Amino acid sequence: EAGVVQSPRYKIIEKKQPVAFWCNPISGHNTLYWYRQNLGQGPELLIRYENEEAVDDSQLPKDRFSAERLKGVDSTLKIQPAELGDSAVYLCASSPGTGASPLHFGNGTRLTVT
């Protein structure tokens, strides 16, 4: 089966510019996560979707971050405007929507804000 696909792989932007990340989860996976990972740290959850519904976005900085998962499949994560502190790897993961189940991660998008 195809894995979780993320794009772009790398992105370099100047501060105050907008940026968007895209994720295509594994077919049939109802649960989709966006994580942010800073250097030397574990991933931190930004938002979790069950189908098209955002069920946990408590860690999403809503003043500048937004996400959507139209039709409960692909998802986009947007930052506008980006700040220097947003430089990190943004990871998308998906899992089947039934109880505790394995996570499947994409390769991530490495964002550098200059």
Added chain:
Amino acid sequence: KNEVEQSPQNLTAQEGEFITINCSYSVGISALHWLQQHPGGGIVSLFMLSSGKKKHGRLIATINIQEKHSSLHITASHPRDSAVYICAVGSLSGSARQLTFGSGTQLTVLP
């Protein structure tokens, strides 16, 4: 909130050595995941376990629910095992799909 502690933070080993990475957590869990992250960012799920022991090739994962502790073992380590190994736990409270991640163990295996 579940606190997840991994040790050691960094580990350097010679090829062929037996390696152990530890993970401790503070509250009851539904499942524990061991993940591998290579340079470049991609994360691969190695194991998901809620009790006992699992083995896949040279990798073995064990969990002791009473002691709230898990270990990841690598037998006959190889330079290609060099990566960051991350422990993540799903809490009993709330959704099992809410995970708390450790900060990872950087493993370097020297030829």
